[in-house]
Amino acid sequence: MSSTEANEPAPNTTHKHITQQEIEGLLWAAADELRVAMAEAQYASVIFPLMFWKYLSDTWDHNHDQFVEENKELPDVLSVEEAHEIEYRDYQSFEIPFIERGKVGETRASWSAVLATVTQPGLGARVRTALRAIETANPDKFSKLFGALDWTATLDSSVLTGVMQAMNRIPRMHEDNMSHDVLGGAYEYLLKRFSDGAGTRAGQFFTPREVVNLIVTILKPENFESVYDPTCGSGGMLIAAAGQLKARGGRGYSLHLYGQDSVPDTAGVARMNLFMHNLTQFQIEVGDTLKKPVFKQPDGSVAQFNVVVANPPYGMKWDPWKASESRAFGGVAPMATADWAFVQHMIASMKPAGGRAGVVLPHGVLFRGGSPAAIRQKALEEDLLEAVIGLPDKLFYSTTIPTCILLFRAPGTKIEKRRNGVLFVDASARSVKGKNRNTMTGADIEDTVAAYFSGGDPDGGRGRVPTRFVEFDEIKTNGFDLSIERYIEAETQEAADLGALVASYNVARAQRQRTEKHMLTVLAEAGIEGLDE
Known part of the structure; x- marks a missing residue:
């Protein structure tokens, strides 16, 4: 250890039990220094590079x-050298x-x-030098981890100083002082908070956690399996997969x-x-998944995984594949929207033995004509689509339109009662505004x-989420249209709407009664009486 290093001020060494709420408050206080x-x-x-840098430094x-x-x-x-x-x-x-x-300033x-x-002077440059070093x-672990770091050149030194000093009030962020559950939770808190502030732009890196949890709970990753997200964003689906397995005792x-x-x-x-959640067996790569998928097999085809999950960008324009592309079963998705191209990629990425996939997409994938219809028909004829789950509207930051989850199984791997048909689940009424x-x-x-899991049993889903298993022939008769309302009647939704009307009426009635009571009091004080109450 050099004498220069020995003279460095020690990091915050506070050893106290810190609650999730406390670390979240301290992190947001640091982030709030950026408001100017x-x-x-x-x-x-x-904030994320600075937070992770502190975590690495405190651990080291x-x-x-x-x-x-x-x-x-x-x-x-x-x-x-030997001690090192x-x-x-x-x-x-x-x-x-x-x-x-x-140099004299070696540190x-x-x-x-x-x-x-x-x-x-030059704080931003020193931060950049340290992170790049x-x-x-x-x-192998941290290549290109911290991103472009453009802010190190543009952020005023006084602001950066305020952020770092505020963040330094957080106790040392190593695992003997702060669990990875707390650290990971704090990271998730910031993701959510930043997404709330970013509005529609947040969709690029944050998928609502309830949607993520719904998908991974159904797909049930098992010990030592591989999980792949071709549009991984902040990695939330990968982390949720590990968390769901852990919750089941895995x-x-x-x-x-x-x-x-x-x-x-x-x-x-x-x-x-992923590092903050103590998950180290991962590989996150950069690139256009449709144009240049990074993960490949020796023969050049896309790599295959046990579980494939994604919330790809909706309605994205793209440069379509050639018809000879191995992933293009059933045809090629149109230039105007890559929705079905992502599905094709995910299906190609499922392992033949037990592979399964879950993807979140807008309802348009269920009924669009043209080449999407041809791809949809092929997926149904090959009996790859297991279920369609309709989600409530306005769940996402990036869109207000209703979305759905499509669940796929590798060829020939559906359970017997799910073969030659599709299970429809309508959860569109299950949300809180x-x-x-x-x-x-x-x-x-x-x-x-x-x-x-009830598979269309009327007693399943606690009777609160309409489900129906629809055989292939009925779907074929409907021109391979998968619109949920074609197969599940809207009675439940209408009942929910009626309940909402009753609730609204009760609120309005109470308000009217309060107003009338106030009016009668005012009239009585003015000497006007004789009105019926």
């Missing part, structure tokens, strides 16, 4: 302190390297070292997680998110999952 410099929609590009410092404490005699018997080898073999899982090595690329220099020193950490996203900064958010978007409660999700 940028809109909330841009906070993520600054903690492990280094343990190494020094447990090996006090080593400096007397080993060279610096032992530390990184037995204590550290990544490196926080030196920057400006050989580590750590949070605490740079924080000690906030009063000196960490990426370079750990190419080993969430055993999953092999894969994701691809076209936006480098968003891919970086996903990598940091909110200011920015509607939400599904835990009970809404549980009832929808129960309806799916």
Whole structure:
């Protein structure tokens, strides 16, 4: 350990039990320092790299302190190089390297070292140098992790200082002081908070967690399986898959997680998110999944996985494949919308033995004509589509239109009672209205999952979510149109609407009664009487 490093101020060493609410409050206080410099929609590009940098630095410092404490005699018997080898073999899982090595200002690329220099000019440049040094020193784990870092050149030093000082009030973020459940929860909190502020632009990296949980609960990832998201955003579906497995008593950490996203900064958010949740068996890549899928088999075809999940961008224009493309079963999706192209990619990505997929898309995929109709027909003829789940409207930041979940199974792997047909589940009435978007409660999700597993049994889904299994011949008669209202009558929805009308009437009636009572009081005080009450 160099003398320069020894003189660095120690990171926040507060050792106290911190609640989820407390760390969330401290993180938001740090993020709120940015309010004078940028809109909330841009906070993520600054806060996530800084938060993860502090987490890495606190973890490295903690492990280094343990190494020094447990090996006090080593400096007397080993060279610096030998001590370094032992530390990184037995204590550290990544490196926080030196920057400006050989200069008077030689120091580590750590949070605490740079924080000690906030009063000196060029803070943004030093932050950028430190983060890039960490990426370079750990190419297998942290390559391009922190994104473009454009903000290090444009953010005023006084603002950056305020953010870092506010974030430093958080106790040391290593696992002996703060569980990964708390850290991961804090990261998810920020994702949600930034999404609320970003509005429709948030759809690029955040899928509402109730929708994610609904999909992964149905697909049920198992120990040591692979899970793949071709449009992974912040990595929420991959994390939820591990969390759902853990909740069932499985080993969430055993999953092999894969994701691809076209936006480098968003891919970086996903990598940091996975690390914060203590999930290390992952590979997140950057690129256009439809044009250049990164994950491939030796023969050049797309790689295959046990579970495939996605919430792709809706109605995205794209450069269509050639008809010879191996993924283009049933035809090629039109240039105007890549919705069915994403489905085709996901179907090609399912393992033949037990592969399954769940994708969130707008209702247009259920009934559009032209080439989407031909692809839809092929999927039905091959008996790949297992279920269609209609979701409530206004669940998403990126769109107000109603969406649905399509569930697919690898050829020949449906259970007997689901073969040669499609299960329709109408959960469109199961939501609670909110200011920015509607939400599904835990009970809404549980009832929808129960309806799916009941398979159309009228007693399934606790009788609250309409379901119906429709055989292939009936769908064929309807021209392979999958519109939910064709197969499930709207009686339940009408009943729900009637209930809402009754509730509205009761509120209006109470308001009228209060108004009349006030009016009669005013008239009585004015000496006017004789009105019927």
